[in-house]
Amino acid sequence: MNRVEYRRRILEANDAQASVLRQRFADGRVLVVDVVSSPGSGKTTLLEATARTLPRALRLGCVVGDIATEMDADRLRAAGMPSHQIVTGGACHLDARLVSDGIEAASFDTPDESLPLDVLFLENVGNLVCPASYDLGEDEKVALLSVTEGHDKPFKYPAIFARAGITLFTKTDLLPHVDFDVDCAREQVLALNPGATVLEVSVKEGKGLDAWCALLQYKLDEKRRLKAIA
Amino acid sequence: MHELSIAMEIHRSGREELVRRGGGRLLEVRVAIGELSAVEPDLLEFAWQAVIAGGPDADARLLVDWHPVRQHCADCGDVAERQPGSWLRLCPICSAPLQLEGGRELDLVSLGFSEHGFAEIGEQTEAYG
Numbered sequence: 001m002n003r004v005e006y007r008r009r010i011l012e013a014n015d016a017q018a019s020v021l022r023q024r025f026a027d028g029r030v031l032v033v034d035v036v037s038s039p040g041s042g043k044t045t046l047l048e049a050t051a052r053t054l055p056r057a058l059r060l061g062c063v064v065g066d067i068a069t070e071m072d073a074d075r076l077r078a079a080g081m082p083s084h085q086i087v088t089g090g091a092c093h094l095d096a097r098l099v100s101d102g103i104e105a106a107s108f109d110t111p112d113e114s115l116p117l118d119v120l121f122l123e124n125v126g127n128l129v130c131p132a133s134y135d136l137g138e139d140e141k142v143a144l145l146s147v148t149e150g151h152d153k154p155f156k157y158p159a160i161f162a163r164a165g166i167t168l169f170t171k172t173d174l175l176p177h178v179d180f181d182v183d184c185a186r187e188q189v190l191a192l193n194p195g196a197t198v199l200e201v202s203v204k205e206g207k208g209l210d211a212w213c214a215l216l217q218y219k220l221d222e223k224r225r226l227k228a229i230a
Numbered sequence: 231m232h233e234l235s236i237a238m239e240i241h242r243s244g245r246e247e248l249v250r251r252g253g254g255r256l257l258e259v260r261v262a263i264g265e266l267s268a269v270e271p272d273l274l275e276f277a278w279q280a281v282i283a284g285g286p287d288a289d290a291r292l293l294v295d296w297h298p299v300r301q302h303c304a305d306c307g308d309v310a311e312r313q314p315g316s317w318l319r320l321c322p323i324c325s326a327p328l329q330l331e332g333g334r335e336l337d338l339v340s341l342g343f344s345e346h347g348f349a350e351i352g353e354q355t356e357a358y359g
Contacts, residue, residue: 001257001258001342001343001344002254002342002343002344002345003258003340003341003342003343004247004251004340004341004343005339005340006244006247006338006339006340006341007337007338007339008243008337008338009336009337009338010236010239010240010243010261010336010337010338011236011239011336012243013239013242013243014239091235092232093232095235129232129268130232130235132268133232133236133267133268133269133336155317158317159266159268159317162266162317162319191318191319191320192317192318192319193319194319194320194327
């Protein structure tokens with residue numbers, strides 16, 4: 001048997017594509033946010049509310065992945081956010097190639113190569129496991145945990161909460177009806193990821209949206225400031 | 231759950247390298263998997279068998295080098311204590327944030343192969359140029 005040393009990343013092809021995306025996002029001065037959660041935690045609802053809350057001057061876009069249907073992209077477009085649906089047909093996560101193809105297909109009303117957006121959301125396939133491993137060229141991974149899922153989920157699905165810079169506890173209007181211990185959940189997230197930002201959000205009551213949108217605006221400003229210095 | 235796409239990527243990459251070297255048959259693929267890579271070796275092995283079944287590399291063995299994470303506390307030094315599968319990043323002695331080193335490996339390490347493949351391998355080689 002012949003043997004050959006072959007040191008390279010298994011996901012090298014994905015990482016290379018993610019690097020191309022990251023450079024493109026840097027050139028376009030676009031903040032890119034990968035939104036991850038289990039199915040039904042409120043990713044699309046959060047993005048609808050985000051589109052309504054962020055300043056109108058900001059140009060938003062979304063590439064959304066689901067195993068089937070165009071429903072999420074339809075909802076986001078109705079909320080005023082140009083969106084492109086990726087139907088993964090069974091794949092349980094977005095990868096860099098799917099995102100790249102999605103951006104091309106979306107075109108976001110641009111005639112040329114530039115990406116005329118301020119913030120691009122990547123709404124991942126509902127899944128707390130697989131999206132943790134794939135670099136999409138994003139600036140931030142945001143994990144959603146709805147209070148109906150239980151406060152023990154960060155420890156049970158640690159990879160995504162360890163990697164996400166921001167965790168949002170969603171549907172907090174339901175707190176009186178469920179046994180979700182906010183302090184416990186927050187401690188779990190911070191034990192996995194001491195630098196994480198944890199926010200509580202209720203779209204139904206409009207709570208926490210200002211803080212979430214202010215954080216996005218800050219991240220966008222910071223990216224552009226650092227780009228200007230460089 | 232995503233071990234299947236990881237296994238497919240290992241096979242695609244290994245086969246590409248083999249074709250680049252003139253074709254043949256994969257006999258052995260060694261990979262490095264880190265504790266924090268979110269890849270389970272057992273599931274990866276299962277997925278690997280599914281990926282190679284019925285093809286020219288159906289006999290190829292997947293060898294996994296497991297890389298645990300090393301953790302260091304600024305006050306307490308190297309901390310050995312660690313529950314299997316635990317992702318806790320706080321020192322078990324003083325609760326300060328831990329520095330983590332390694333454990334994120336998700337790498338191809340080496341390929342073992344035979345230059346003698348089936349007839350169709352030669353045809354694939356030509357197709358790859």
